[in-house]
Amino acid sequence: MNSIDDFVLRLSKKRNTSVIKNPYLDPALANNLRVYLNAIDQLNYKPVLLVGEALGFKGGGLTGIPFSSGQIFERFEHPFLEQIRPDLVIENMESENTATIVWEYLSERRITPLCWNAFPFHPHPKGNRFKNRAPTAKEMKSGARYLRSLQALFQIDTIVGVGNKGAQCAKKAFPDKDILAVRHPSYGGKRDFIQGLDEILFSRR
Structure with missing residues (x-):
C-alpha cells in the first residue's frame, strides 16, 4: 500500500456482514474519503492523528469521513471543511453528537488533525x-x-487515542510509540476532551 488511492481501494473491498456495514462499498463515499485524505496530505504540516472508535450510522457511516456528519459542513465555518465541501457527495444532513x-x-481553534478510527467501518x-x-x-x-497503513502513509508522529477503544487500538498498533489519550467527548466527556486536547496540542508547541 503506497498511495491514498490504494488505501481507499483496500477499504472498499470489505464486504458487508450482518453486523458490519462498509460505507466504502458506495463509490461516492469512497471518493469522499479520498478527497478528505488528499486534502490532509496537502497540509503544510504533519497533523496530529486522532483515533476514535468506529464510524457511526449518523456520522461517518453516511459521509465516509471519520469524526464527521453531514451537518458539520453546514454548521461550522472551518477553512478545511469549506475547502473540501464542494468535492463531496453528502446526501444526508444528519447531526451526530461526537462529530459536532x-x-x-x-x-474554534482553527486546527485540522487527521481523524481515523480503531475500526474503520460501521459495527452494528x-x-x-x-444502531451503533x-x-x-x-x-x-x-x-x-x-x-498502521495510514500512519505509514502520512508519517504521523503524534497519535492520540480518543476514548478507551481508540487508545487501546493505537497502543496495540504502535507498541513502540508514546500514545497519548483523551476522554471521548460523548456521554459527559466534552469538558475533559477539550482540556485533554488543549494540553496535547498547545502545551507541546
Whole structure:
C-alpha cells in the first residue's frame, strides 16, 4: 500500500456482514474519503492523528469521513471543511453528537488533525444498521492494520487515542510509540476532551 488511492481501494473491498456495514462499498463515499485524505496530505504540516472508535450510522457511516456528519459542513465555518465541501457527495444532513463536539472544538481553534478510527467501518447489532455497537477485539485487531497503513502513509508522529477503544487500538498498533489519550467527548466527556486536547496540542508547541 503506497498511495491514498490504494488505501481507499483496500477499504472498499470489505464486504458487508450482518453486523458490519462498509460505507466504502458506495463509490461516492469512497471518493469522499479520498478527497478528505488528499486534502490532509496537502497540509503544510504533519497533523496530529486522532483515533476514535468506529464510524457511526449518523456520522461517518453516511459521509465516509471519520469524526464527521453531514451537518458539520453546514454548521461550522472551518477553512478545511469549506475547502473540501464542494468535492463531496453528502446526501444526508444528519447531526451526530461526537462529530459536532469535535468540529466545534476544531473550528474554534482553527486546527485540522487527521481523524481515523480503531475500526474503520460501521459495527452494528445483528441486522440493524441504524444502531451503533462497540467494535470487538477481533475487529479492532483488523482495524490496527489499517491504522498502521495510514500512519505509514502520512508519517504521523503524534497519535492520540480518543476514548478507551481508540487508545487501546493505537497502543496495540504502535507498541513502540508514546500514545497519548483523551476522554471521548460523548456521554459527559466534552469538558475533559477539550482540556485533554488543549494540553496535547498547545502545551507541546
